[in-house]
Amino acid sequence: MVRVRVVKAKESSRNKKLLIQSIAIIAALVITGAFILAIGHNPINVYASMIEGSFGSTYRLRETIIKAVPLLIAALGIAVAFRMKFWNIGAEGQILMGAFGASFFALKFSEVPRPLLLLIMMAAAAMCGGLWALVPGYLKAKWGTNESIVTLMMNYIALKWIVYLQYGPWKDKSAQGFPKIANFADNAILPKVFGVHMGWIIALVLVVVIHVFINYTKKGYEIVVFGESENTARYAGMDVKKIILLATLLSGGIAGLVGMIQASAVSNTLNMQVAGGAGYTAIIIAWLSGLSAPWMVIVAGLFAVLTQGGSYIQTAYQIPQSAADIIQALILFCVLGSQFFMQYKIVFDFSSVKTGTAKIEMGQGGEARGN
Amino acid sequence: MRESVMVELKQITKTFGTVLANENVDLVVQKGEIHALLGENGAGKSTLVNMLSGIYSPDSGSIFIRGKQMNFSSPKASIACGIGMVHQHFKLVDRLTAKENIIAGSGGSLFVSGKEIDNKIMKLCEKYDLTVELSKRVQDMSVGEKQMLEIIKVLYRGADILILDEPTAVLTPQEVERLFNIVGRMKKEGCAVIIITHKLGEVMTLCDKVTVLRRGKNVKTLEIRNTNPKVLTELMVGGSVDLEIQRIQTENKHPIYEIKNITVMNSEGVKALDDVSFTMYTSEILGVAAVAGSGQKELCEALFGLLKLKEGELVFKGENISGKTPREIYKKGISMSSVPEDRLGMGLVGSMDIVDNLLLKEYYTQKGLFVNRKSLKAKAKELVERLQVSTPGIHHPVRQLSGGNIQKVLLGREIYLDPDVLITSYPVRGLDIGATYQIYDLLNEQKQKGVAVLFVGEDLDVLLNLSDRIMVLCDGRIMGIVDAKDVTKEEIGMMMAGQTLEMVKNQGGIYGESKSS
C-alpha cells in the first residue's frame, strides 16, 4: 500500500528555490505550448517569434522597454503597500487619477516652460494617485475596511471619471464630435533619452529609491514590521495609522507617476486606455518578485516581452490578444503552485502491511517495562 | 491480559524538518488505566499523542489499537477507532454553540436539530458528572467550561481511549480537582486515559503508570506506587537537578509605579479590567495569578501604555502618565520594558534576524532618516554570548530558533534597555527546565538591580516561590494582594475562582474539609 503524505520541508536553500522556480517556468512554457498547439500553431515557432518580436530590432527593443516602464513603476508602488500586507489592487485607478492630475496641468498650463511643466505634472500626478490610494488607506486605518475591494471599486470610479472628462468637459472641440481629449502641447511631453522616453530613467531611479527606502530607512522598517505583525508594531510604539497613511500615499503616488508618464510620453493625451491594465499586471509582477525591487526589473522585463511578443504574434499568427491573457494566467498558476514545493515536501510511504490485518506481536505488552 | 491492552505504540519516530521530535518511542496503555506521559517542554509528548489522534503521521514505527495495527491517515480514522483527544489548545469554534461543537463532524443524521441528540448528551453528562449548557456559544464560556465541552465532545463520539494534553495548565486548583474526579469515573467505566503533563504532583495523585520522555526518546515506564517525584524529575531532566527557586531578599523597596483605579475595555468593548489599583515597588517581583482571560493581558498592555484607560490614572514616580503612548512614555525618560505573552506575534518579528529585532526598540532613538544596524551587530553578538542563545548566527530569522532561544532574545533585548519597570507575561511558557531556570535567574538579577518586576505566571508553585507579593485577578478585578510567604496554593486558587481575600481567610477551613471528603 502506498500512502501519500505532505510534510513541512526543511528550510529551502537558495539553489533549491531557483530550481523550483525554473521548473515552474518550464512547466508554464510546456502548458502554454500545449495550449498553442491546441489552437493550431507550433509552440517553438511562436515562442521564437515572441523573442523576435521583442528584441528583433532597435524599434522592437524600444517598444519592449516602453511596455516595461509602466509595469515596473506600478509594481514598485504596489510593493510598498504589499509590504504592509495592504492589498492594494487599485493601481489601475491610481494610474488613471495620476494621468488626470498631470493632464490638468498639461492642458491648462501648456505655456509654462517645459522642465517646469513636466515637474509640475509629475507632482500633480503623484499627488492625485497618492490621494486616490489614501482614501482606502484612511478607511482601513479608521474602520478596518477591506482594502482590496475598496481599491478595486475605486478603479471603476476613476475610469468613469476619465470617461466623463473625455465625453464631457474636456472633449476636444476641434475633433469634429469625436469624443477625445486634445493632444498635449510639446511642452508637456517627456523628452527621449537613447530613443526611449525618459520614463525608463525614472523607473530605474525609483528601483534604487524604493529598495533603499524599504531596507534602510526608519519609515521603511516601520512598514515592514507593521506588515509582519500589527501587534508588534504597536508594541514597539509605532503609530500604526500614520504608517498606513504614509505607505498608501506613497504606493498610490508612485502609481500616479505611471499615469503621468503614459499620458505624456505614450498617448500624448488623456484617455481611458492610459492605464491599459498595467495596474493589474503589476500586482502579479510585484508578487512574483517577492516584493524585492531589483527582482522587479527582471520580472517586469519578462512581462514586457510577453506583452510585446504577444502583440507581435497577434499579427504574425493571428493569435488574439486574449491568448496572451491566458498565457499570463497559466504562468502565474504554475508559479503560484510551485511555492508549495518550497515549503512542503511530499512523502510516499511504501508499506506492505495492510491496515488492520497485521499479526500482532505482543511480547511484554501487558507489563510495565523498566521497573 | 492481552485483551486489556488498548494502545500499543512501537518504535515511533517522527521528524519535523530538521527537528527530531520522537525517536523509537514505545508506549503501552491498558483498559481502566490512567497513564501519564511525563516530560519537559519539547520532550515530544504532544507529538507522540498527535500521532495517535491522526494529526501527524509517524515517519516510522507502528500503532496498535486493541491489538490491531492501525495506520491513521486523518483524525477521522482515529476517532472511528475510539480515540478521543482533548487538545491543549482547545479545538472549538468560538462562534458556534456547545451543541454545534459537539455534533459537528460526528456524522449521524442529516439534520442538526432533534431531541435525541440532546438526550444522548445529557445522559453522558450524568454518567461522568459533567455539565454543559447546550445553547451557549463557546465565546461566552470560561476556560473550565470549554474543557468540559471538549471532554463531552470526545465522549459523544464514543471514545474509550482518552488523551488529555496538559489539561490542568489553565485551571484553578478547584477545577483541577473536578477534572480528576471526571477522569476517575472514566477509569471506572473502563476507559484508557493518557494524560500529558509536566506537573509531578498530579502524576502522583491521579495516575497508575507513568512513561517519561526526554528529548523525544522514552526513558522509562514506571508504576506510580513504585516511584517518587524525585526519581521522576531526574528521569525527566536526565540527571539530578536542584529545583529550588530562590527568593532573594532585597533592600531599597520604594514605590515607583502607582496604578490608581484603572478600568480598561478589551477589543470587544467588554470591561477587561475593573477599578484596579496597586503599587509596584523597586527591587520587587510582583506576581500575578489568574485564570486565563481574567484581564492579565490587558493589565500588561495598559501598564505599558498600549491600551487606552477608560478610567483611572497611571502615576510613575509622581508623574501622571495616563493616556501616554509607549513612545511618549519613553520620551519622558521613563524606561519600561515588556515581555509580552505572544512572543513572535507581538514582542518580536519572526521573519527578521536578531539585529533587526534589536532595532525594534532602538531605531527611533537613532538620528536621521536611516536605520543604523552597525552598532547593533556588536550588541546582538553580546546578547547571544551572554544568554547562551543557540543560533546559527545573528542574521538568522528568529522564527527558526527554539522557544527558549526566542525568549532569550526577547528578554535579553528588554533587559538591555535598562528598564525601571519590567513587565513579563508567561515568560517561561513552553521552555525546557534549563531555559526556565535561566529566565528565573534573569528576573531575580533584575530585581537585585532595583527593577520593579511584574511577573504574570501560571504555575502557582513558581509564583509562590519567586514572587515577593502575589496579586490575584478574577474577571478583571483584584481579589487580593498577598505576601507570598503567608499564603497557600489553595488560598490563591480560591481567589482565582472569584473569592476575595477576606472570604478566603474566613472560610479557609471549609475548603480543607471538602478536600478530605
Add this chain to the structure above:
Amino acid sequence: MEISLFLSAAVIAGTPLLFATLGGIMNEKVGNLNLGVEGMMLMGAIAGFTVGFQTNNPVLALIGAGVVGAIGAFIYAVLTVSLRANQVVTGLALTIFGTGFSAFLGQNMVGKIISDGMKAKFAPVRIPLLSQIPIIGEPLFNQSPFVYLGYISAILLLLYFTYTSFGLNARMVGENPAAADAAGINVELYKYIHILIGGAFCGLGGAFLSLVYVPAWQEGITAGRGWIAVALVIFAGWNPLKAVIGGILFGGLDILGFRLQGAGLNVNQFFLDMVPYVVTIVVLVAAGVKKNSLNAPPKGLGNAYFREER
C-alpha cells in the same frame, strides 16, 4: 405601476449578482476568499452562451455554464487548498484567466444573438397567488425561471448551512479548520466541494447575463459585476437570503441611471454609473463601523490550513 416596472428590472439586473454572491458565500463559508468571481462568471457566460447558441437547449446551456464555472474554481481549489497558495493572488490570476478564456473562445461569437426560440424558454412565467402580492408580487414572481432558480438556490443554501450537519461541518471548516480536522471532518474535501459549487454558481451568474440579460455575446460582458459580488458577500453578512436583497438593491442601482434618463431627468450618465461602486464602498465601511460578532466573516477566511503546522 412605475415602481413595479423599476423593481422588476432591478430583480433582473440583480440576478447575476445574486448567483455570483451565492458563489462567493460558498467559497467564504469554508474559509476561502475567492477574488476570481469575475473570472468564473466570464467563463460561465461564454460557456452558457456557446452551448445555448449551438443547441438551443436551455438546460444544457445552464449545465455548461455551471460546469465551466466549476472548472475555473477547480484550478483555484487545487492551488489554494492542495498547494496552499496565496488566495488573493490566486483569485486575481483566475480572473485574468477567465477574462482571457472568455475573450478567446468568444472571438467568433461577438455580436451573435440568442435565438428567439431560446429566449422564449427563458421568458417570464407568472406564479399564481404570489404574483398577486401588492407592489412586490409582480416584480418578484413574474420572472424568468432562471430568476426563480436564483431564489431557490438562496433558500436551499440557507437551509443547508443552518439546519444540516453537512452545512454545520462546512461552517466549522471555515471558522476553524484545525478544530474541524480534529473533529474528524475532511477539511480539504469540504473546501473542494464548496469551492466547486461556488464556481458553478458564479458560472450561472455569468450565463444569466449572456443568455437572458443581454442576450448576446460581448467581450467582458460582466463589466465588474464579479467584484461587486465579492463586496455583496460582506453586505449580505454571509447570509444567502440577504444576498437576494443585496442583489436586487445593486441591480436597481445598476439600472438607475438608464431609468432616470428615461423618466426625463437630466442626470449625468457617467456619475450614475459610479453609484454602485460608491455604494459598495459605503456598505463596506458601514460593515466595518458596526462590528457584530455574529455578522463577522468566517474566522479562518483567507488562511491556508496545514495539519502538521507547528
